[in-house]
Amino acid sequence: MDAPRRSAPLISTFLSIIFLFVHGGHSFYLPGVAPQDFDKGDQLMVKVNKLTSIKTQLPYSYYSLPYCRPDTIVDSAENLGEVLRGDRIENSAYVFKMREPQMCNIICRKTLDAKSAKEFKEKIDDEYRVNMILDNLPLVMPIRRGELDATPVYQLGYYVGLKGQYAGTKEERHFIHNHLAFTVKFHRDQLTETSRIVGFEVKPFSVKHDFEGEWKDEKTRLSSCDPHARRLVASSNNPQEVEDKQEIIFTYDVTFEESEVKWASRWDAYLLMSDDQIHWFSIVNSLMIVLFLSGMVAMIMLRTLYRDISRYNELETQEEAQEETGWKLVHGDVFRPPTNSDLLCVYAGTGVQCFGMMFVTMMFAVLGFLSPSNRGGLMTAMLFLWVFMGIFAGYASARLYKLFKGTEWKKIALRTAFMFPGSIAVVFFILNALIWGEKSSGAVPFGTMFALIVLWFGISVPLVFVGSYIGFRKQAIDDPVKTNKIPRQIPEQAWYMNPIFSILIGGILPFGAVFIELFFILTSIWLHQFYYIFGFLFIVLMILIVTCAEITIVLCYFQLCSEDYLWWWRSYLTSGSSALYLFLYAAFYFNTKLEITKPVSGMLYFGYMLIASYAFFVLTGTIGFYACFWFTRLIYSSVKID
Template sequence: MMRRMGEGVLMIVVLVLVCGLGVKGDASDHRYKEGEHVPLYANKVGPFHNPSETYRYYDLPFCAPDNVADKKEALGEILNGDRLVDAPYELNFREDKQSKSICKKTLSKEDVAKLRDAVAKDYYFQMYYDDLPLWGFLGKFDKDKIDPTEYKYLLFKHIHFDVAYNDDRVIEINVQTDNNLAVDITEDKEVNVEFSYSVTWKKTDIPFEKRMEKYSKSSSMPQHLEIHWFSIINSCVTVLLLTGFLATILMRVLKNDFIKYSHDDEALEDQEETGWKYIHGDVFRFPKHKSLFSAVIGSGTQLLALAIFIFLLALVGVFYPYNRGALFTALVVIYALTSGIAGYTATSFYLQLEGTNWVRNLLLTGFLFCGPLFLTFSFLNTVAIAYSATAALPFGTILVIILIWTLVTAPLLVLGGVAGKNGKTEFQAPCRTTKYPREIPQLPWYRGTIPQMAMAGFLPFSAIYIELYYIFASVWGHKIYTIYSILFIVFIILIIVTAFITVALTYFQLAVEDHEWWWRSVLCGGSTGIFIFCYCLYYYHARSDMSGFMQTSFFFGYMACVCYGFFLMLGTVGFRASLLFVRHIYRSIKCE
């Protein structure tokens, strides 16, 4: 039975990977003969400043073919909000057209009002021609020349396509609109419009393999690269300063502590016991809420593995510009496959902490991140349905995700938990824990949890905040981010800085005889996620033009889930680093 279940899991994973990561057009080899039909799909329309608020192309009163055929899409494309349909234009290979009419249409008052609202909100359309993306605006609005207090709304009725080819392949496509070929839709009245288009083909020497490079050039321009490298230098300086700071602690302070605690002089025995050595009987006392603690460590380890695998795929070139849905497909598949890591880590650590109900702990691990994500998705999908937006997932896609969770994620989580239970090991504590906990002395306010979290989160955030703008502009805007090597370096720096600053704060906490460091290390390590969410507030109000309930709810809803994921991941990093440090220093002294 286990063999059949494993075969079923493998088949689902292979199907998702094949369908999601290898998105191709109808013409699989992208080679065409003169006059041959080249696939052109209309994707979506929406306000330019609200990337999540997109609608189907034919939701607006455009000229539609008699039989509108939807393109069969992969999982990642649907998650990305793509809804490709046959476009009303016919761009046959190397076939110029001067001006061809699509249709003559009488726009009713309701149609005019809908289009005027779309023009006022800077609606754009997106299409794909032989898998090459192209965009254009529906119209423009400007102040009336006669009466500056009034606005004039123009709808573009003619589109010109410039297409470049090399031998038998399409290399580039651009769209142009002409203000002189526009119709005035300012007034609420019926308008007769003849929609038309023209096509011009030209030869180019750009090879087919490099036709996507123009979409990534903006992020590779010298001025942007300088900013990226400045970000890395800034992060490296932060790491060096922090490393030097920690080295001072480890080499000088700890060395003096080791010498002091190694002496057995009577003079030392008469002194009052203070410092981190004298809480050795409490420092390895297991934390409260050990089931939740283990679930946090398990989920954080899974998310760290997920991030590393995504970076590896990015570095080998899987996520090239406009590989539609590849990132979303990879996220779904890799998260499902790494659930075994969460199950194993959480169960193994929970049993080390002498937990008894490992099944409940496994359920908590499975829902710790997926639960809030599912609730957020349910609310946002309902909002998208109310707006009739393409961000609303069809029932079939939701069913596929549920099946992946049921047939892949849950079984691997259970298998990981069983493996963690069978491979149970004892918690390695160099000191024996006393029966009764030592009282924690009264500490000043700045040694409290919240001030320590603020200090712990600021340094890692300062190492990544420059890069955050480019990521946000790519995810919540129309910029393209392709410099994954730099992003990976910044990610590694983030992990290092988080580990170092958490270790430093853990030492300061132990030095004042506060032995409750377990949860504190998680909270301090994960506090960068809170800083990132604060940056979301700044970005939304100061750096973007997003507006409306749907876009606002999508931005803050999904960014809250992302920041929560960062909290779990970096909290795990902080705890693991602190645990190694605490074990090392207490192993280096004599404890009675």
């Protein structure tokens, strides 16, 4: 009877791991992140975040508009990822009491001047949304797609206002959402009677409030709102217009709804912002196609190579040896160092750094440590992992450099530490200057910029040198065959073996492995939606690795069979060319899915996508290169060569 009891926790743990892997951990919370319990009447502080727009991609702080302010504005502590995302989390004038409904609470009264009215109109034209947070839950606006659809789609935040015709005029006017009807959903503990917040929703209204008698701040009685009937009076018939010298009264309601949703699953509803069925079907379909192609390629390669090696090893006489053709003929040149070998070492080391960062990040994300509830955690983790993976970059570049008979390891370490990050930093600083010029909260502050430089120069660069020192002290990798002193002449190649043609063809399959998932990633970044299926993303990463390796090995094999031994750079560029297709797809996505009209926003989009494509080039190119490196060493060590 004891054995089943011992195995039960193991089975439970195994099933939990599978569940987390598939669902990306979005229902999982860390042991150190405890839920907060509220008693009836406890004060709930609503925090405000940035204003966002999918039309401009430029975030602004909430108080950049003349909204109602609390007595003292307190900035919340933010991690590095939140700052880089442009988050500006501050306290607000909205204060609730747990499970105590409120109706038509007055926040403040504002009289717009010409400047304030212009600012509101600009934000309404650009379709900016206001983002708020309660107990680490973002504010959402439920939208029902049809009368029969019981499950709403949630939109992050609410629009600053809207445009439309009013009172029979043809001229479009601007109206502000000055009345917010909040709904706080809570899960009650039957034993302790405490509550946990599991939902935070809003329905915005534009209402031109009227009041009776003199203005008495929050105690003023509004004739446009009937607290006894628990509703607004003629809200849609008399909206609040945004014009110079207009008086605007900001109000809110709050209702509390008990929910069966438990605290650990409260993010599940927020993550249903896209059609999951299409998402899952597309991912599975893409994976099946790529797996099938990879299996076919692997089978062909294994059978062909096995026949070649058997035939070469069966040759006995010199006459037969002289008649041999194919990849064995170039054994004396296949390991000859390439041109610009130093640059290849730098890119190979940088690719190892990228690969280590991506792989470890995906592992943390799959286990739920980087769920959307951990705001900014993904970017913070990627930055710190990139910094600490510098030791592997230095090691890989130095090992390859010593293989090419290099002697100045400090020079190669310096280039590895500065070439890729330096080029990224230049583009990033230019884009940050553009954002700064627009006075957006997305501009990285000086203190954060200094912290990034400290991470680069203080940790990453020294680790690269440490890795290079260790790698260079290692014994040099021995080639399986000796290299001839005089290079062999490469025969004329067929048109389909042209380097440019084969490189461009080689990038199609790796891009095909990720382009469906890429659509959802771009949507989450540029259309402000949550991305949470990290389990599938991890599988796609594995498929990408296999695809890059196999397509590069196949094309390298064909190249060597045609007696072309210049495979070093071509192996890197073959799979790395998938980055070109990624950038072209980003341009296609820009023209078909986004509504960006401002030049600065367009420059930001293509600037950041250029950085992403460059990193993708380094990652995929390194995977293809090392796969080809392993392949050539394997086949030439498997044949008998005099």
